[in-house]
Amino acid sequence: MKLKRLLVVLSLAALSGAMLQGCSGKNGEPDSGTKEPAGTTTEEGNKGGSGNEEKVTLKVWGDLGNQATLEEPFKKINAAFQDKYPNIKLEYDFAQNDQSLNVALQANELPDLFWVQGDKTSKMAEMVRNGFIRELNEYNMDISRFSETEKAYGMIDGKLYCSLPSFFDTNVVYYNKDLYEQNGLKAPNNWDEFVQGLEALKAAGITPITLAGKSEWDRAWPIFAFAPAMSNDALTAAQNGTGKLTDPSIAQMFQTYRDFVDNGYFGKDFVAQDYAAAQLAFMNGKAGAIIDGTWANATYVDSGINLGRFPVPNKDGKKIVQSSYSNFMTYAISSGSKHPDQAVKYLEFLNSLEAQQIIEDSVGLVPTLKDIKPKDEGIQELAVFDEAGVNIYSVLTALSTPESNVADIMMKDVIPKLMTSAATGEEAAAALDKAANYPGK
The missing domain is CATH 3.40.190.10 (Periplasmic binding protein-like II)
Known part of the structure; x- marks a missing residue:
C-alpha cells in the first residue's frame, strides 16, 4: 500500500x-x-x-x-x-x-x-x-x-x-511610461515597434526588460507571452495532433527568447536575479519594462510608478494573449x-x-463575470487584446505522459539552456517534440 x-x-x-x-x-x-x-x-x-x-x-x-x-x-x-x-x-x-x-x-x-x-x-x-x-x-x-x-x-x-x-490571467508587458516618453517611445503597435523600443532603451543605458532568471516560473513569462503571439496556430495544431512542435513558428518563438538574451534586452546579470530584485529594478526606474502576470497588477499600481501595460503584438499588430483562468x-x-x-x-x-x-x-x-466591478482604470488596459490564444504550458501538459512531462522539460531544461545561450530555438523545439505524445500517435 x-x-x-x-x-x-x-x-x-x-x-x-x-x-x-x-x-x-x-x-x-x-x-x-x-x-x-x-x-x-x-x-x-x-x-x-x-x-x-x-x-x-x-x-x-x-x-x-x-x-x-x-x-x-x-x-x-x-x-x-x-x-x-x-x-x-x-x-x-x-x-x-x-x-x-x-x-x-x-x-x-x-x-x-x-x-x-x-x-x-x-x-x-x-x-x-x-x-x-x-x-x-x-x-x-x-x-x-x-x-x-x-x-x-x-x-x-x-x-x-x-x-x-x-x-x-495572462502575461503582459508592464512599462514605465515616464522612461518610454523620455526616450520618444509609446506602447508599440506591432512587433517591429516593440523591438525598436527595446533597442532605444538599451542605447540610453536602460535595461529594456528586467527578468528574474533565478526564478523558474518568472524567467518563463516571456515565453508565455511570445508563444500565443508568434505561434498560436502551430501550438493548437500540435495539441490536436495535426501538427508538431517542430513547426518553424514554434522554433522561431524559442529563438526569439534566446535572441533577447544575446542582444542584452534582459540586462547583464539577469541569470542571478530573483523575482523581488527584478520587480525592484522596474519599480525604481532602472528598467523600462517587465513581463509579468495580470495577477501582479496591484503590486505595480501600489508602487506609484507611472504605469502602462500592453500585450506583446505580433508582426501584423495583432495582440493574441495566453488565455488562462x-x-x-x-x-x-x-x-x-x-x-x-x-x-x-x-x-x-x-x-x-x-x-x-x-x-x-x-x-x-x-x-470574467460582468457583475464584478473593477475599481482600477488600469484593468481596462489589461483586457485590451484581439484574441485569447493558447497557454503553452497547458498545450505541453496535454502532450505529456506520466513517463514524459513535456511541460516540465520546457521549464527545467529548455528555458535554462535558452537563457544561457546553450541551445537554439530549433534545438529547443526538437527536444520537446521528442518527448511529446501526440494524439493518435
Missing part, C-alpha cells in the same frame, strides 16, 4: 506546475482573518455549544507562492465568511506549494480545503482519479453565474470538484475531510460576488 501511494505521489509530482505564480511568500505565521466563533474558545468551538448546529474547525491551505498578493484579501474573505457562519472556524495558513502538497498526499494528511488549478494542468484530474478530492455534485451548488468554460475548469468527467474561476479562488475539498458539509459552505462563499469583489478590490484582476 505504501509503495502504491508513493508511486501516485511521484506521478503527481511529475505533473506539478502552476500558472501564474506572483509574489513570494512572507516568513512567519500570518493572521489570515480567522477568528473564534462568537462566545466560544477554540476548545469549545470543536466540542459544540449552545444551539443545534455543530461547531467545527476547517483547516485551509492558501497559496504560499502568492502570499504577498493574497494575504490581505483572504483576511477579509475569511472574516466575512465567519461572520456569516459563526459555527465554522477557519484555520487558514499559507502553507501550500508543490512540495508541501506532495508530502501531504504521500502521508494522506491533506487539510480540509486546498487550492487547485482545475483543468489548467492535469494534476487535479490525477488527484481525482486517485481518490484525494471529494466530488461536489451531490451538494447542488448554485453555479448559474458562471459560463460553460468556467464550469468546465472545475469538472472532471462531468463532475464538479472545486470552486470556480471568475478572473482571467486565475486559480486564486479555486479550492477543493479533501476526500478525507471530516466536515465536508461545512467545507462546501466555504466553496459557495468563494463562488459569491461578495468574495470575488474583495479579491478584485485588493488585487485588481481582469474579471
Whole structure:
C-alpha cells in the first residue's frame, strides 16, 4: 500500500506546475482573518455549544507562492465568511506549494480545503482519479453565474470538484511610461515597434526588460507571452495532433527568447536575479519594462510608478494573449475531510460576488463575470487584446505522459539552456517534440 501511494505521489509530482505564480511568500505565521466563533474558545468551538448546529474547525491551505498578493484579501474573505457562519472556524495558513502538497498526499494528511488549478494542468484530474478530492455534485451548488468554460475548469468527467474561476490571467508587458516618453517611445503597435523600443532603451543605458532568471516560473513569462503571439496556430495544431512542435513558428518563438538574451534586452546579470530584485529594478526606474502576470497588477499600481501595460503584438499588430483562468479562488475539498458539509459552505462563499469583489478590490484582476466591478482604470488596459490564444504550458501538459512531462522539460531544461545561450530555438523545439505524445500517435 505504501509503495502504491508513493508511486501516485511521484506521478503527481511529475505533473506539478502552476500558472501564474506572483509574489513570494512572507516568513512567519500570518493572521489570515480567522477568528473564534462568537462566545466560544477554540476548545469549545470543536466540542459544540449552545444551539443545534455543530461547531467545527476547517483547516485551509492558501497559496504560499502568492502570499504577498493574497494575504490581505483572504483576511477579509475569511472574516466575512465567519461572520456569516459563526459555527465554522477557519484555520487558514499559507502553507501550500508543490512540495508541501506532495508530502501531504504521500502521508494522506491533506487539510480540509486546498487550492487547485482545475483543468489548467492535469494534476487535479490525477488527484481525482486517485481518490484525494471529494466530488461536489451531490451538494447542488448554485453555479448559474458562471459560463460553460468556467464550469468546465472545475469538472472532471462531468463532475464538479472545486470552486470556480471568475478572473482571467495572462502575461503582459508592464512599462514605465515616464522612461518610454523620455526616450520618444509609446506602447508599440506591432512587433517591429516593440523591438525598436527595446533597442532605444538599451542605447540610453536602460535595461529594456528586467527578468528574474533565478526564478523558474518568472524567467518563463516571456515565453508565455511570445508563444500565443508568434505561434498560436502551430501550438493548437500540435495539441490536436495535426501538427508538431517542430513547426518553424514554434522554433522561431524559442529563438526569439534566446535572441533577447544575446542582444542584452534582459540586462547583464539577469541569470542571478530573483523575482523581488527584478520587480525592484522596474519599480525604481532602472528598467523600462517587465513581463509579468495580470495577477501582479496591484503590486505595480501600489508602487506609484507611472504605469502602462500592453500585450506583446505580433508582426501584423495583432495582440493574441495566453488565455488562462486565475486559480486564486479555486479550492477543493479533501476526500478525507471530516466536515465536508461545512467545507462546501466555504466553496459557495468563494463562488459569491461578495468574495470575488474583495479579491478584485485588493488585487485588481481582469474579471470574467460582468457583475464584478473593477475599481482600477488600469484593468481596462489589461483586457485590451484581439484574441485569447493558447497557454503553452497547458498545450505541453496535454502532450505529456506520466513517463514524459513535456511541460516540465520546457521549464527545467529548455528555458535554462535558452537563457544561457546553450541551445537554439530549433534545438529547443526538437527536444520537446521528442518527448511529446501526440494524439493518435
